[in-house]
Amino acid sequence: MAEDRTLLWGRTPAWWAGLLILASTLARLWFIASGQVELVQDEAQYWDWSRTLQLSYFTKPPLIAYLIRFSTALLGTSDFAVRLPAVAGSCAVQAALYLGLAKGFGRPRLGLAALVAANGMLLFMVSGVLMTTDNPLLVFWTAALFLLHAALRRRPGTGLLVALALAVALGCLAKYMMLAIVPVALMAMLLLRRAGLLAPGAAGRVLAALAVGSVLGLAPVVLWNVQHGWVGYRHVATLAGVQGKAAETFLRLDRLPEYLGGQVGLVTPWWLAFMLWGGVRAWRLAWRGGEQGSVPGLAGLDRGQAAVLAVGFWPLWLGMLLWSLHAKIQPNWPAVSYAAGAVLAGAAFLDLVGRRGLGQIKVWAWPALSLCIFLVAHGHDWLPLPYRAEIPVPFRAEPVVVENPAVRLKGWSHLGAEVERLRMTAFADPAKVFVFANNYDLTAALAFHTPGRPRTYCVNVGRRYNQYDLWPGPQDRLGWDAVYVRQKFKQAIEPQVDELFARTVQLHFQTLHEGRPARQFTIYLCYGFKGPWPKGLGTGY
Secondary structure, eight states, X not given: OOOOOSSHHHHOHHHHHHHHHHHHHHHHXXXXXXXXXXXXXXXXXXXXXXXXXXXXXXXXXXXXXXXXXXXXXXXXXXXXXXXHHHHHHHHHHHHHHHHXXXXXXXXXXXXXXXXXXHHTSHHHHHHTTSOOTHHHHHHHHHHHHHHXXXXXXXXXXHHHHHHHHHHHHHHHHHOGGGGGHHHHHHHHHHHHHHTTOSOTTHHHXXXXXXXXXHHHHHHHHHHHHHHTTTHHHHHHHHHTTSSSGGGGOOOOSTTHHHHHHHHHHHHOHHHHHHHHHHHHHHHHXXXXXXXXXXXXXXXXXXXXXHHHHHHHHHHHHHHHHHHTTTSOOOTTTTTTHHHHHHHHHHHHHHHHHHSTTOOHHHHTHHHHHHHHHHHHHHSGGGSOOOSEEEEOOTTOSSOEEEEOGGGGGSOHHHHHHHHHHHXXXXXXXGGGEEEEEXXXXXXXXXXXXXXXXXXXXXXXXXXXXXXGGGSXXXXXXXXXXXXXXXXXXXXSOOHHHHTTEEEEEEEEEEEEETTEEEEEEEEEEEEEEOOOOOOSOOOOO
């Protein structure tokens, strides 16, 4: 189908794409500078990693720590500096999407539609402002997907193969999920060969580039794991349900609704529907072929392009869906499938635009609704939404407490200020007071948000192992005092922690953000550390 030039955005898609990338990037820069959401626990953990650079870490490869270290070295340590690489990564993902479609596929209008779809998905909104491992992963996965298409459709030159290997290597340094590009490539080769579109000699050269990239990216990770008892891979195996308690039960149906609900929330119901619709048509075109013009919106994609997009989406998306019947799958795990998914959603949207007799107001309702969500997500602090509300329920004595999801992202600096105030006022010698918590995320949040950014510790009295268990504890601080923090209001301190000190005092603390109640914590003033610091009490990886 020829490009529609009856509309301004159809005549100049590159101009509109550039404007959309610029506007969304400026909005994200404004958001991370506005202070609406303080650095959250996972971001704080990655920042804490950046203070101790290593070849890898307990749960993730090392790239995110090095990106944060580079940014904070340039700008100083702040929420803005930690998150700036996320904004840069979001801009890079959008550029890769548009250039891959406009230059690589020859479909600039589809490139613009893919940007509209991506910016309307909560997954891309969140990964564009919070510094998580999904951000750099999406950058290199998106680039690798389009490079893979180019390399398989024509006999690739050295430059293209080097670029593909580099994208795979950097992606592996961002997150283990990058390795899924290898089976995606194999399936793409099979489909292209079936259609007679695989370039002669391309398969072997591409597989060699993928192998080189994977080895380069995983080499430091493997070396670190050899030095640390393979804890990183044990952690991944536990999360995937191939070892530990999750491996004991093969089939569980109770987690499927939660997983599907997470996908609907992250992608939004309408873009997920567009994505699945476009995915079905792309697979049909890749498998059976078709005459140009037979599938409006998708007709501009040739069979080989549809094949790469189909295998970039369906195997990963369906694989995670099926695996949720066995193990608990986090909503963001299929994130890489949504790079191709955004393109498929954009193609399905163009199909809808191209249908005759359908009012344009109905067509544009979905991007308009996405824009509303984008504005709310980036300016929610200005909305009169309660952080916590009590809703009366018939035939129930106590009301149901409903918490605004944004609560978990707020109040951290207030907690840090309170911990510092207690350190300075509740102890005889503030210089001999250390801070600790009982889980990694709270430990990291305390490290970042407590004034002076002290080294904090994570006590293990029966939780999963984490990165802090690999770092030194406060064994050399015998006789010191401490501030111990737990999430939510608790009734009593754990006996194992109480035994570590001569005496403890319990306090409940309600944090505030912009004058409104946020998270609740229990703080213990601990006097006279007796030791020893607990070791080996973890319940798994």
